[in-house]
Amino acid sequence: MIKIVLKIVNYGEKIKMISRKKKGQMKTKKLKTSKSKILTVPEISKSKKISKISSFHLSRKSKGQMKIQQMAFMLMAVTLFFVLAGIFILIVKFSGLKESASELEERNAMLLVTKLANSPEFACGSAFGSTRINCVDLDKVMMLKENIAKYKGFWSVSNIEIRKIYPKLEGDINCNLGNYNECNLIRIYDTLVTGYDMSTFISLCRKDSFEGETYDKCELAIISASYEEK
Amino acid sequence: MNKRGYLQISFAWLFAIVVGAVILFLAIFAATKLINTEQTTQDAKIGKEISILLNPLETSFETGKTTSLTLPVETRIYNKCKTNELFGKQGILISQKSFGKWTDTNIEIEFVNKYLFSENYVEGEKFYLFSKPFDLPFKITDLIYITSYSKKYCFINAPEPIKNEILALNQGNFLISDCPDGATRVCFSGGSNCDIEVNYNMSYVKKDGATLYFVDDSLMYAAILSDKNIYECEVKRIMQRAGNIAQLYKDKASFIARTGCNSNLNEELLTLSNTARNIKSSSELSSIRVLAEDIDDKNSFEDCKLW
Numbered sequence: 075m076i077k078i079v080l081k082i083v084n085y086g087e088k089i090k091m092i093s094r095k096k097k098g099q100m101k102t103k104k105l106k107t108s109k110s111k112i113l114t115v116p117e118i119s120k121s122k123k124i125s126k127i128s129s130f131h132l133s134r135k136s137k138g139q140m141k142i143q144q145m146a147f148m149l150m151a152v153t154l155f156f157v158l159a160g161i162f163i164l165i166v167k168f169s170g171l172k173e174s175a176s177e178l179e180e181r182n183a184m185l186l187v188t189k190l191a192n193s194p195e196f197a198c199g200s201a202f203g204s205t206r207i208n209c210v211d212l213d214k215v216m217m218l219k220e221n222i223a224k225y226k227g228f229w230s231v232s233n234i235e236i237r238k239i240y241p242k243l244e245g246d247i248n249c250n251l252g253n254y255n256e257c258n259l260i261r262i263y264d265t266l267v268t269g270y271d272m273s274t275f276i277s278l279c280r281k282d283s284f285e286g287e288t289y290d291k292c293e294l295a296i297i298s299a300s301y302e303e304k
Numbered sequence: 305m306n307k308r309g310y311l312q313i314s315f316a317w318l319f320a321i322v323v324g325a326v327i328l329f330l331a332i333f334a335a336t337k338l339i340n341t342e343q344t345t346q347d348a349k350i351g352k353e354i355s356i357l358l359n360p361l362e363t364s365f366e367t368g369k370t371t372s373l374t375l376p377v378e379t380r381i382y383n384k385c386k387t388n389e390l391f392g393k394q395g396i397l398i399s400q401k402s403f404g405k406w407t408d409t410n411i412e413i414e415f416v417n418k419y420l421f422s423e424n425y426v427e428g429e430k431f432y433l434f435s436k437p438f439d440l441p442f443k444i445t446d447l448i449y450i451t452s453y454s455k456k457y458c459f460i461n462a463p464e465p466i467k468n469e470i471l472a473l474n475q476g477n478f479l480i481s482d483c484p485d486g487a488t489r490v491c492f493s494g495g496s497n498c499d500i501e502v503n504y505n506m507s508y509v510k511k512d513g514a515t516l517y518f519v520d521d522s523l524m525y526a527a528i529l530s531d532k533n534i535y536e537c538e539v540k541r542i543m544q545r546a547g548n549i550a551q552l553y554k555d556k557a558s559f560i561a562r563t564g565c566n567s568n569l570n571e572e573l574l575t576l577s578n579t580a581r582n583i584k585s586s587s588e589l590s591s592i593r594v595l596a597e598d599i600d601d602k603n604s605f606e607d608c609k610l611w
Contacts, residue, residue, distance in 0.1 A: 141316050149323045156327065160334055171345060178352050185359035192362055193417070194443045194549050199611040207365060217555040224390055224548060228416045251559075281608060283563040288608060 179301040183231055183272040187299040190234065191276045195225070196297075202279045202290040210236060210297065212280035216254055219262055231299040232269060234262040238278060240294040255282065271300035343407045347398040350375065351413035354396055358418050361435040363446050370434035370473050372453075377401055381450060382425040383530075384412055385537035390548070392541035394418045399425075419538050421449045421526040428452035432475050436522035440580075440592065441600030442553065442611040444546045447522045447538075449529050451477055457528070458483035460495040463504055466521070490528055500528055507590065517586040519593040527586075539586045546592075547581035550574075553610045565608035572599045 190196060191208045195218050198209035215236065218225065238258040249257035278295040281288055354373065361369050377400050384395030395412040430453035435446045451457070458479045459470055470478045483489060491498035501510040502524065509516045509527035516527035516535050527535055554573040561567070576595050583592065603610055 138316065142319060145316060145320055146323075149320070149327070153327055156331060163338075167342075174349060178349070178356060182356045182359070185356055189359055189362035194445065194545075195552065197443065199442060201609050201611055205365065211556075213556050213560050214552060217552050217559055220555070221552070228391065230415055230417075281560045281563045281565045283565075286564060288563050288565045 176303045179303070180270065180272070183270070183299040183301040186229060186231060187272045187274050187297060190229070190299060191274070191297055198277075198279050202292065206277065206279075208275070209277045209279055209292070210295070212254070212260075212278050215260060215262070216249070216251060219249075219260065220251070222263060226263075229299070232263075232302050233265055233300045235271070235298045235300065236260040236262075236276070236278060236295050237298070238293050238295045254280075269300055269302040271298040273298040343400070343402060344409045344411055347400060347407055347409040348411040348413060350379070350400070351396045351398045351411070354381065354398075355413050355415050355418065358420075358433070358448055361433060361446060361448050363435060363437045366437075368434060368436045368469065368473060370432065370475055373431045373433055375400075375429055375431075378427070378429055380406060380425045380427045381422070381431070383420055383422045383450070383534050384414075385420075385534050385541065387537055387540045387544070391416045391544050392537070394420055394538075394541070396420070417445075419445055419447050419542055421447060421530040421534065421538060422451065423529070424531050424534065426450050426452045426455070428454045430454075432477060434473055434475060436525065438520065438522045438542060440519070440546050441596040441603070442549065444542055444549060447526055447542075449525055451475075451529060453477060456484060456487035457490055458487040459490045459492070460498070461492045462490075463492060466492070466504075469521070502528065515587075517589050519589045523586075523589070536585055539589065540583060543580040543583040543592070547577045547579075550577035550580060557610055560608060567603075567606055567608060567610055569599060569602055569606075569610065572602065 191210050196210045196215060198206050198211045201211055202209070236259075243256070243258040246259045247253065247257040249260045273296045276295050276297045277292045279290055279292040282291040283289070357371075357373065361371065363369055379401070380399040382395075382397035382399065384393075384397055386393040386395065393414045393416055395414045397409065397412050399406045399409055401407075432451050432453060433448060435448045438444050438447050453476065456477045456479060459466065460483070462470065462480060467480050470480055479487065488499045489495065489497055490500045490502060492502050492504055499511065502508075503510075504524070507518050507524075509518065509524065511528075512532065514532040516530075516532060518524045518527050523539070526538065530538070550573045554570055554577065557567040557570055557573065572595070576592070576599060579588075579592055579595060583589070
């Protein structure tokens with residue numbers, strides 16, 4: 075059942091008609107305009123024949139336009155929804171990726187630091203008597219530090235730090251070739267240590283001399299491998 | 305009138321179908337891309353995990369270490385070796401079986417301080433990894449060997465020390481007797497149907513028509529288990545590192561001289577460093593070994609040992 079609701083008729087002006095498919099009675103609406111009056115379809119037919127024809131065309135046209143507009147808006151909304159949902163998924167996914175990258179960095183630093191003291195660039199080998207594990211040759215490390223540009227990115231950590239803990243010295247004294255007997259901190263790479271680090275205890279040995287006699291001197295130290303959080 | 309109405313509805317439908325199809329296409333395209341990205345991420349993550357898991361294979365006192373690696377799906381581990389830059393680079397590329405197809409990934413996980421010996425790629429769900437230290441004459445690095453659980457190696461007529469070592473490794477795919485069909489036959493002093501021939505006394509391995517030279521057991525295993533290109537590339541990388549470590553010991557010798565700890569190895573270490581850095585192929589290893597043995601003898605008699 076099709077019922078047409080006539081809205082406003084202004085004399086000498088355009089006619090607007092909105093059609094609706096609805097079950098129920100015809101609805102008539104009166105606007106509070108002095109020059110307005112309510113007409114039914116037969117009355118319109120009698121009074122304004124031309125208006126009837128054009129109103130019919132307008133009705134069909136605006137109906138179609140309205141539908142297309144609705145559909146376009148709907149499609150835009152659906153597209154927008156998918157785009158937003160996609161962005162949300164990507165954000166969640168990539169934040170997870172960052173987390174797992176950081177986890178891997180942490181694990182790398184943890185596993186590396188336990189073995190770093192035994193790697194050839196650090197290890198004492200048999201230079202101080204018998205073969206020792208977790209022993210770092212300070213003389214070799216100082217030479218490594220002097221040539222560190224060659225070893226950039228070699229251990230895949232942001233920095234490696236060796237800190238003497240016994241005998242204890244007040245404050246941080248960076249070691250160089252001049253003071254390396256009386257210092258307590260060796261940063262393998264010159265960059266600042268940022269992010270997180272993993273440490274393990276080592277013995278730090280070097281050749282020293284007393285009254286012309288050479289001897290092996292070993293101290294307690296901590297070796298740390300630091301990594302940046304992604 | 306009906307016809308015009310029909311046309312209007314048709315246009316609306318047409319519009320909806322076109323836009324709907326575009327949305328569907330974009331959604332499918334995005335989903336496919338996302339799946340590919342996810343697979344690539346997974347491959348890269350596994351590659352990185354493997355590279356991290358190689359850290360514990362670093363040896364101290366041990367003559368060898370073994371471990372296994374089990375992955376949830378059928379995986380190919382591609383071994384990529386590069387000799388560029390100062391130390392060269394070790395790369396790992398992972399490809400996993402997904403819906404019956406190997407994922408196509410080009411994300412290579414690279415690291416500098418590891419030396420991995422394997423065929424061009426190893427395939428399977430379970431892998432054996434074992435490592436052995438390499439000294440020349442001081443420790444240079446640990447060589448890491450990757451083999452697939454499914455690929456068996458049969459060592460025929462192996463010398464006693466090698467036999468004992470293989471037994472001690474207890475690696476399921478290394479056999480010294482009862483060779484199954486399809487196993488790679490590694491013959492030491494003669495044998496029939498040999499895939500790989502090892503001349504232990506002359507220090508070379510013959511496989512696929514190529515001769516690979518070695519200087520110790522660690523490089524012998526490397527030659528047996530690797531493709532020629534990978535072996536030669538890794539040998540060059542190891543020698544690049546050996547050259548740098550020799551330089552480090554030379555600098556150390558000068559540095560500790562101020563404590564009265566004199567070493568007369570400066571010249572020899574410099575020669576070793578230069579020779580090692582300029583190595584072209586494994587055939588030059590024997591000359592480096594002679595040099596290394598000479599240096600080792602001298603160091604062992606020093607009051608202040610450098611290593």
